[in-house]
Amino acid sequence: GAVVSQHPSWVICKSGTSVKIECRSLDFQATTMFWYRQFPKQSLMLMATSNEGSKATYEQGVEKDKFLINHASLTLSTLTVTSAHPEDSSFYICSAPSENYGYTFGSGTRLTVV
Amino acid sequence: GDSVTQMEGPVTLSEEAFLTINCTYTATGYPSLFWYVQYPGEGLQLLLKATKADDKGSNKGFEATYRKETTSFHLEKGSVQVSDSAVYFCALDYGGSQGNLIFGKGTKLSVKP
Numbered sequence: 529g530a531v532v533s534q535h536p537s538w539v540i541c542k543s544g545t546s547v548k549i550e551c552r553s554l555d556f557q558a559t560t561m562f563w564y565r566q567f568p569k570q571s572l573m574l575m576a577t578s579n580e581g582s583k584a585t586y587e588q589g590v591e592k593d594k595f596l597i598n599h600a601s602l603t604l605s606t607l608t609v610t611s612a613h614p615e616d617s618s619f620y621i622c623s624a625p626s627e628n629y630g631y632t633f634g635s636g637t638r639l640t641v642v
Numbered sequence: 643g644d645s646v647t648q649m650e651g652p653v654t655l656s657e658e659a660f661l662t663i664n665c666t667y668t669a670t671g672y673p674s675l676f677w678y679v680q681y682p683g684e685g686l687q688l689l690l691k692a693t694k695a696d697d698k699g700s701n702k703g704f705e706a707t708y709r710k711e712t713t714s715f716h717l718e719k720g721s722v723q724v725s726d727s728a729v730y731f732c733a734l735d736y737g738g739s740q741g742n743l744i745f746g747k748g749t750k751l752s753v754k755p
Contacts, residue, residue, distance in 0.1 A: 532685060564745075571646070572731070572745040621686070631743065633678075633685035 530556045530626040534634025541612055541641055549607045549637045551622035558624035561605035562631070563597065566619040575620075578605045612641045644669045648732050648746030655722055655753050663717040663749050665706075665732035673734035675699075675708050675715040676743070680729045689717075689730070722753045 531554040541547050551561055559580045564572045576592075578584040578599035586592045594616075596608040609616055621636040649664040667675065674693045678686040690699030695710035704719045715732060732746040 534685070537683070566748075569747060571747050572743075574742060623686070631686075631688075633680075633687070635683060635685045636680075 530624070530632040532558070532622060532624055532632045532634045534622055534637060536637055537635060538638040539640070541639070543613055543641055544611055546608055546610045547612055547639060549609075549620055549622075549639075551605050551607075551624075551634045553603045553624055553632075556624075556626065556632075557602040558605065559602060560625055561599060562623045563595075563605075563607050564621045564623070566621070572621065576607075609639065612639070614641045617641045644673070644734065644744050646732050646734055646744055646746040648730075648749050650747075651729075651749040651751070653749060653751045655751070657724055657753055657755050658721045659753075661717070661719040661722045661726075661751070663730055663732075663751070665715045665717065665746060667713050667715065667732075667734050669713070669734060671736060673736050675706070676733045676735070677704070677706055677715070677717050678731040678733060678745075680731070680748075682728070686731060722751070724753045724755050727751055727753045 533552045535550050561578045563575045565575050566572045575590045576584045576586045578597045580599045580602050584597035599605040617640050623631040623633040626632040645668045647666050676691045677689040679689045680686045690701040692699040692708035698707045706715050706717045729748045729750045731748045733743045735743045
């Protein structure tokens with residue numbers, strides 16, 4: 529079946545540094561990738577939608593300059609958290625539409641900013 | 643706006659116990675309803691879904707019925723196994739793979755042998 533590989537699964541970084549999260553579709557082409565974020569005890573919330581070869585679409589309230597999304601190929605989408613701060617600590621997860629309707633999710637990345 | 647409310651976890655059960663995880667929703671239209679499961683270290687996987695009122699989704703012994711009158715989609719399983727230990731997410735969307743799945747907060751289930 530369709531698989532999305534997400535790395536890293538967890539990362540700890542210092543405040544002010546940048547962190548890149550990768551989502552790679554292993555056996556299908558993902559023209560679209562959705563990025564979600566989940567704060568502790570909150571729901572998964574859609575942050576942005578990336579489309580291969582075009583600019584990402586961000587949900588209301590998500591800073592596009594802080595969360596840089598690149599979808600340069602049909603199998604790779606990246607999310608870079610720039611100048612990370614402790615309030616960016618969260619669980620980030622990507623997903624791509626798959627053939628049988630529905631979504632294939634990555635395993636998620638736990639980001640902790642200290 | 644639309645929302646999904648799940649029962650707070652964690653839920654701890656003994657093997658072969660009956661499981662219910664409550665899920666209710668608020669929606670302006672007629673969404674499809676989903677249960678996703680996330681096993682440790684893995685991505686979310688679709689467990690079951692229902693696309694209209696009174697539909698019952700089922701998979702791996704789990705069931706959920708789309709109840710429009712009570713705006714609910716409770717997840718049930720008659721006899722849980724240790725391998726069912728995971729986080730379960732209730733969600734809704736309006737189809738079209740637009741990514742606008744609206745999730746509940748997730749319920750962690752731990753099954754003890």
